Amino acid sequence: MVKRYLETDMKKRYLLFAGLAVLLSASACRQETAGQAESAIEQADSATVVLRLQQCSRIYSTEYKIHKIITNRDQMKLEGNIINRKVDMPIPSGTRKIAIPIDVVIKGYTDLSQISEKNIKVEGKKISIILPDPQFAVTAVKIDRKNIAQTAELMRSRYQEQDINRLTRQGVNSLHKDLPWNEFLETARSNAAYTLFPILQAMGFKEIHIQYRDNLKEDSKESLLLFKTIEERKS
């Protein structure tokens, strides 16, 4: 009877010690992760607070608002081979899915800092300008957080912020190959002309010619040729 009592008492003690050990190790791990967070902030502090100023002269003439729903179906699988036999087995309850709506703003602009006297020809009330071809910049990417939908089965964790950002980056990169850039270029060109026309008119010019060229930084021979084309077309 006494022996039995001692055994149960020992069992209780073991359980108590085991519980304490688990708690201690958990808090130690937690302290370690808290420490990691502190060091992460310190590292980030030295890496961030960057402010890069760039003086420029760009006329933004067109704004494109784009909406995309990024989806990912993440099925956990057991893959590999056993004695040259290929194995590709989905893990039961190992799927997670997410849909991330994003709004992207792309703007088309004309870099006026590239223009010099070589690209402008003034004859009395007549002006001919050769502009550089419009360029495009992604000015904002916003995740529509209210409408994110995700599910995770038993074996999987939910998507973390890190995963959401990685998928968003992939989604924005995919825009570069899917968007109709030629159409964008045309609208940006005509809108830049629409923006500049009233300015030039207000400056007193009665006859205005605007032409585009790929790269204005190359030699001025091409500009002269374009001016010649404008003249020929006019006559």
Add this chain to the structure above:
Amino acid sequence: MKKKIIFTLILVVVAAGLLFWAGSKVKQALDNGGLVNLSLTTQQDIDQTPIEINSIRRIGQWEFLSIKTEELVDSVKKGFFFDDRIVCIYRGTLSLGIDMEKCDSTWISAQKGDSIALRLPAVGLLDQNFINEAETNVFFEEGNWNEKEKEELYQKARRKMLQRAYSKENRLTAEQQARIQITQLMNSMGFSHVSISFEGNTSGKKK
């Protein structure tokens, strides 16, 4: 007796052949990464989904100063046993310049000869949304964070960026750059006397 010897020899040859074949198979399997080579994989790539172009709008914004900035923001949630913590670095580009839609009809007055006067609207922020969330770097994430809390983190980063980059000093730099660039452009068009003024007081103007 002779038959037995021949039979045994054939058996030995067949056994040796089988052994050699099995050996080569094992070697081949080992060369290909072991007899058993298994790993758990996940699908990291996004699916192909359509793009929707919501709007194409004609705008007239003249940018003179572009400020690329990064902002570190963190948040801590106190828990019963443990705290949850998230640390993110947001990246954005603030464009300072003039919105030509705000110009009135008399903003340019070409005077006699080679003189021109321009009255421009105050230099301001051209875009209220300037953070690129595709470039956000999650430095540390522990615990559960819902979408509302993440949105608050984004707004906190936005406020800090505005505070730092949309400063009086930067607005003045943009204004100076506007004067330089516009004067150069006007000179190229044949105007040698250029007078530029800004509506309101840019240096004292708040967003």
